[in-house]
Amino acid sequence: MKNYGLPYKGSKNQIVKKIIDLFPQKENFYDLFCGGCAVTHGAMLSGKFETFTANDISDYPSVFLEAIAGKFGNEKRWISREDFYRLKDSEPYIRYCWSFGNSGDNYLYSKEVEPWKKALHYARVFGDLSLMEQFGIKTDGTGADIKRNMDEYKKKYIIWYCSTVLHSSLDVLELQKNLTERIEHNSDELRSYLLEGLKRANKRPCDVDRFLGTNGMAGHYFSRSQWEFPTREVYEKLQGFLYLPRNYNEIYGLQELLQSLQSLQSLESLERLERLQSLQSLESLERLERLQSLQSLEVLRGDYREVKIKSDSLIYCDIPYKGTSGYAGGFNHSEFYKWCGMQKELVIISEYVMPEGFVCVAEFSKRQLLSSGAGKKIKEKLFIPEHQLDLWQQTKPRSYKQLEFNFG
Ligand SMILES: C[S@@+](CC[C@H](N)C(=O)[O-])C[C@H]1O[C@@H](n2cnc3c(N)ncnc32)[C@H](O)[C@@H]1O
Structure with missing residues (x-):
């Protein structure tokens, strides 16, 4: 699967193509809640628009801009927990790409898994197997080898962690029972x-x-x-x-020790290096710069209501879903609905449910990645404000298949 934008908790990466296919052609494209900029990235590749504005209340989009300007071409650093807390306020890249759920708050890895991920980073990014060897593990560091020998490597790592990090001389394999x-x-x-x-x-x-x-x-x-x-x-x-x-x-x-053992036992994704995947997607953004160097992209940081919209535009709004928390200061949905009612340019909104006054124009299935429902299929929907129904009918792409209009 192609990676669009930066790794991001609520990323539309999986369905970017489907969303973009539904967008009508316009001169300007606005992604007012752009997060990791997956949809902006897809829009830039689509050839449907000439100018792009990516806005978010957080400064994560500045990392997108840095990435397409090639800032991360040589980014290979391992960022430890200490580095993270020391550097997160001064480097948005570290704040978002090395934090859990890209929230910018807490370090990406638990203390139990950090040495393992570091060893994997050294093996894959630097070709240095010495940290793996310290655990007593002979591996080439590839996902295939680790998957094949998962039980053995996990056991060795647990023994190493308990004796070296927790300084325990107890028989941890015995303790693991019951x-x-x-x-x-x-x-x-x-x-x-x-x-x-x-x-x-x-x-x-x-x-x-x-x-x-x-x-x-x-x-x-x-x-x-x-x-x-x-x-x-x-x-x-x-x-x-x-x-x-x-x-x-x-x-x-x-x-x-017992609690660490419990976390160590439930370790999953030992063969995966989330950080490496981030690096790869940053590299693909750099290629975008080469391809699209003539296109104009503006990145803004602020509230969606402050963005000035030009005529002949499409405004895409991937708002925080109603019922989710975690955005600084919360999100006022009623204010947003009111704001939509005042827009002259076409607004397309991603949400699960919208109140009266909005029309669902498309729905797609998507697999949930993070959170307790990981792996489950969910239905993502696109809505437009009801007062723009005529506008939508006039400009919708020819390939669009009519949904039975579903109000609210
Ligand atoms: C569901 S996420 C968008 C994900 C994005 N489409 C992607 O694919 O990565 C919602 C975003 O809205 C932003 N946000 C919350 N309140 C906002 C506001 N008042 N103005 C602009 N952005 C806001 C959050 O910071 C968050 O990045």
């Missing part, structure tokens, strides 16, 4: 230890909340529901308030 029961049993012991500390100090959970300045948080340390052990910082503070004689590593070390 892991869930072990974790439950150990959690019970830890909770009893905390309760005993509370009792001996003659305190109640609400006293602990007052002491820590938290609001009900302390309840989680002492009760079964949503139980959790205090962080190192909180535990050490509590040692001056409750009777907690054992130091943090001594009391919490085993639980940490």
Whole structure:
């Protein structure tokens, strides 16, 4: 499959071609919620438009611009967790391409998987197998070899991780047996230890909340529901308030090891290097620059309502789906519907459901990639505002097959 735009959580990559086929020919193309710019990328390759404006409230599109200008042709760096937090504010490429779900917030890999992905990066990008060898693994680093030997490599990596990173001398392969029961049993012991500390100090959970300045948080340390052990910082503070004689590593070390083992056991996609796929798609964007150097692309960062729309335009709006969270400040859907009602140029909207006043003109199946529904097929729809129905009828592409109009 061709990669359009940058890797992005809500990317339209899979259905870009189908969406573009439905676009009428116009002079100007606006992608007002462009995210990773997959649809802008497809529109630029389509030959249907002369000018392009890609806008988003985040500055991710600036990475798209940098990519097609060839900035990442030699981008081969491995970005560690520390590098990520140090550089994310100054380099949008690191902020988005090395964060989990491209959200810009947290590092792409969990602490358990990071050394593995680093070794894979060294093997594939630098041709350096030394990190794999440190794990005791003899591989050429290819996906095929790793898939074939997955169980053996995973076992070796787990042993390496527990002894080298967690400094554990315990028999981890033995510990892996009945892991869930072990974790439950150990959690019970830890909770009893905390309760005993509370009792001996003659305190109640609400006293602990007052002491820590938290609001009900302390309840989680002492009760079964949503139980959790205090962080190192909180535990050490509590040692001056409750009777907690054992130091943090001594009391919490085993639980940490068991939990890491649990994450390590469920590791998937060990043969995949997400980062390498990002590099490849950045390289294909560079080729776009060579092909389309005469086309005009403007990249803006701001609210969709601030973009000035020229006449003879198509406005594509891939809005945050109603019911999804995670966009800074939230997204006001009612405001958007009102804004659509005022547009003179044709607006095409990607959404699952739209209220009265909008008409569905197309639907396609798409596989969900991230989130809990990964792999499931979902129906993506395109809508236009009802007042633009005539405009759509006049300009829709000849290949368009009439959908039974579905209102709302
Ligand atoms: C579903 S995503 C778009 C994905 C994009 N079409 C792609 O293929 O990569 C929605 C985007 O809307 C942006 N957004 C949210 N509120 C916005 C606003 N008020 N103005 C402009 N963009 C906004 C988000 O940052 C996010 O990138």
